Amino acid sequence: xxxxxxxxxxxxxxxxxxxxxxxxxxxxxxxxxxxxxxxxxxxxxxxxxxxxxxxxxxxxxxxxxxxxxxxxxxxxxxxxxxxxxxxxxxxxxxxxxxxxxxxxxxxxxxxxxxxxxxxxxxxxxxxxxxxxxxxxxxxxxxxxxxxxxxxxxxxxxxxxxxxxxxxxxxxxxxxxxxxxxxxxxxxxxxxxxxxxxxxxxxxxxxxxxxxxxxxxxxxxxxxxxxxxxxxxxxxxxxxxxxxxxxxxxxxxxxxxxxxxxxxxxxxxxxxxxxxxxxxxxxxxxxxxxxxxxxxxxxxxxxxxxxxxxxxxxxxxxx
Numbered sequence: 001x002x003x004x005x006x007x008x009x010x011x012x013x014x015x016x017x018x019x020x021x022x023x024x025x026x027x028x029x030x031x032x033x034x035x036x037x038x039x040x041x042x043x044x045x046x047x048x049x050x051x052x053x054x055x056x057x058x059x060x061x062x063x064x065x066x067x068x069x070x071x072x073x074x075x076x077x078x079x080x081x082x083x084x085x086x087x088x089x090x091x092x093x094x095x096x097x098x099x100x101x102x103x104x105x106x107x108x109x110x111x112x113x114x115x116x117x118x119x120x121x122x123x124x125x126x127x128x129x130x131x132x133x134x135x136x137x138x139x140x141x142x143x144x145x146x147x148x149x150x151x152x153x154x155x156x157x158x159x160x161x162x163x164x165x166x167x168x169x170x171x172x173x174x175x176x177x178x179x180x181x182x183x184x185x186x187x188x189x190x191x192x193x194x195x196x197x198x199x200x201x202x203x204x205x206x207x208x209x210x211x212x213x214x215x216x217x218x219x220x221x222x223x224x225x226x227x228x229x230x231x232x233x234x235x236x237x238x239x240x241x242x243x244x245x246x247x248x249x250x251x252x253x254x255x256x257x258x259x260x261x262x263x264x265x266x267x268x269x270x271x272x273x274x275x276x277x278x279x280x281x282x283x284x285x286x287x288x289x290x291x292x293x294x295x296x297x298x299x300x301x302x303x304x305x306x307x308x309x310x311x312x313x314x315x316x317x318x
Contacts, residue, residue, distance in 0.1 A: 007139030048142035051135045054079050055087065057146045064155035064285040067121040071154060073099050073114040081108050085135040089114060093124040093154065123289050124154045157285040158246040160254050193217045218277060232301050232310040233267035235294045242293045245311040250288060257281055268294060271302040
C-alpha cells in the first residue's frame, strides 16, 4: 500500500493539523479535526484492503495476435457476489512489457480487456499479475499480486502481407507472387493414414480404414491445389528474407482459415498439415511466431515433390 499524490497532500495537511494542535490555544477544535482525519485514514486503509481481498482473477485463453497490432487479453474478475470499485489490473510480460485494464465497478463478475503497445513477432511469457485500487478516497493505492493461471504466454505471429482478394488460398498465393497459374501437378494427393486426434472433426476420417482397424483414422494429404496448399519454407536465408516469407505464410494461414481450407507446411523442424480435421492453426501460428533464420550449413527442409511451391525462391522470382 502506497500514498498517491493526493494522499501525500492529505498527509501534509494532517501533519500541519498536528502542529497546529500543539501550537494553537484552540486545542479542542484541532483535536476534533485530527480525530476526524484519523478516522478517514483508517476507513481509507481498511476499505482499500477489503476491496482487493475479495477479488479473484482468471485469465481467459488468449488468441494469437498479429505483430504490429494492439495485443489484447481478457480477464474475468469476480468479487463473490459483492461489489468491487476502481480496480486496475496489470499483467507483466517478458521484456518489461505490460498489459493494463481498468474496471470502475464490478457487481459480482466482470470481464476486463487488457491492452498494451504493439508487439513484435515472438512468444511473450506472462510473468505476473497485479491488482490495485485507489478506492475509496484516492489517498492510498493498495496492491495485491495475483497468481497466474493458464494461459502463461501471448503468441504474436508475423503480420500478414497486403490483404489479397482471392477465392482460395492457392489463387491468393498466385496474386501475392504476381504469377500465373501454378503448376497443376501440385494438387493434393493421398499421403497416408494417421490416428484421429481428440477434438478433431469427422471431415477427414477414412471410414473404410477405420472399420478395418477398429478405431478412427484420418487420411492425410500432400500437394498444393484443390482445397489446400503445400508450401516448402527453407529458413536457410537472411533474417529480412525470412520475415517476408513468414508474412506470406501468415497471409495464407488467414485466407485458408477463412476459406476452411488446409495448408501443408514443410520446413526445418516442422512438416505437417493444418486446418479442419488436421493439426490446429494455433500450433502453426506459434511456430511462425518463434521461427528463426538458419545458417547456410544447416540441414534443408524435409523432402517433397519438386512441383511444390518453395519459399523464398518463389518470392525472389515473383
